[in-house]
Amino acid sequence: MTSKLTYMGAIGMAALSSVAAAPAFAAGTTAGTTITNTATVDYQVGGVAQGQQSASNNFTVDRKINLLVEEVGTVTTNVVPGQTNAVTTFQLTNSANETLDFALVASQIAGGTAAHGGTDTFDATNVRVYRDNIATGTVGSWDVGDTLLTGYVDELVVDTAIRLFVVADIPAALANNAVAGVTLRATAREGGVAGTQGAAITETTGANTAGKDTVFADIAGVTGDAARDGAHSDNDDYTVQTATLAVTKTSRVISDPFNNTSNPKLIPGAVVEYCIAVANSGSAPATSVIINDPVPGQLTFSAGTILLNGTVTAGTCNADGAAGGSYAAPNVSGTIATIAAGATRTLVFRATVN
């Protein structure tokens, strides 16, 4: 360029109008849009304004297929054995520049490391996918108002994220910390008509066309889900959190009729204290723990000696707790409301040697 440009003063800087900047869209210009650029020239010859000259070009915006499946939150879903309707939450975003359907497949990983570190050891059953209903119920959480999907999300508009719930049942009799990994994979399909899953989408290969081409722009998902395949996926998992209880029973001689409490011996008439300790080594609290212990026939239960919910220190029964429990010959029994994960609670009673 040889000519110097003139920097004309901006005219009327004081009289500013309020034109808001156009909102930016992540997914961008709708596929099939024709972009026309026109430049015009104004000039003079011999001091006389000449007719305006203009030049244009145009091109068509192609279709960019992009989507994102993300686990919501980065923690496992804790479940208990036998639980029904255990929920893991995902988010699906249509980042393409066209309204699309999305085929959904919720599958279980087979062995290997699950999303949050554990090793996959079991499969959940009755796996379903629900779409969050943002009009009713608890938005963002699974509830009865959510829609059970039949394999696809219908007509998801551009730049929209929806919540999907993978809901499954957990088998009974699973060990603490057992893990089941689940994968949710979404594959872009043609938007087509509402209420029907659209046709599969293929990328435009070979020569480009002047019309609307299709380009896959998705990133790679979980293992086996490559980039630019029109699909995306993410993993989540269920972790079993249950109580694991172990019972130990100890006894000690409190007194005998001759030595009293000084080095008492187990002779008839001696008082013996039993301590039944229940330890929870699992990850969930155990509730309504019922302890039942038949008193041997050679002993006579000492009424009013039952102490419930006592503690153990370094393996030694503290013989503490609150009065409670009951005796119905020959059984001593009591219920401890809650034994927290990692805690040990006791039932203590005394009996006399016959």
Add this chain to the structure above:
Amino acid sequence: MRTALFLLFAALLPGQALAANQVALDNNVFVERVSTDAQGKQRILLEEPKVVVPGDRLVFVLNYRNAGAQPADKFVITNPLPAAVRFADAGDTRPFVSVDGGKQWGLLSDLSVPMTDGTRRAAQPADVTHIRWAFQNPIPVGGTGKLMFRGVVK
């Protein structure tokens, strides 16, 4: 009289018919693609806009030529930005821009945009709605030049 006649012509005839003899302008668009070769060197390729998706970088190139028999004075090229294109930069061509639909013009660094709370912020490339190059000196007979700007498909 001669002036009046010219003006009359300019008003009555389609612009093309009169100007076509004087100034030629042509407008091209390319997609800018960056490829990295085996040595890790980046190469920038300008391609025909066949496959264009949101986020692609575009280069608009305007070529002008004074095909007339007299110098063209007060030469101004105006390019409204297509709605689906976000302005990026204009290389070293230092155009005037407008961020309000062509009402006011200035260097991007001198312009500002009103905010909803009544204050103003400095204009950003994304705010640009029009681009204009105004030449100080006449374009001599046969003089040619090239202008360019970059944009991104929204």
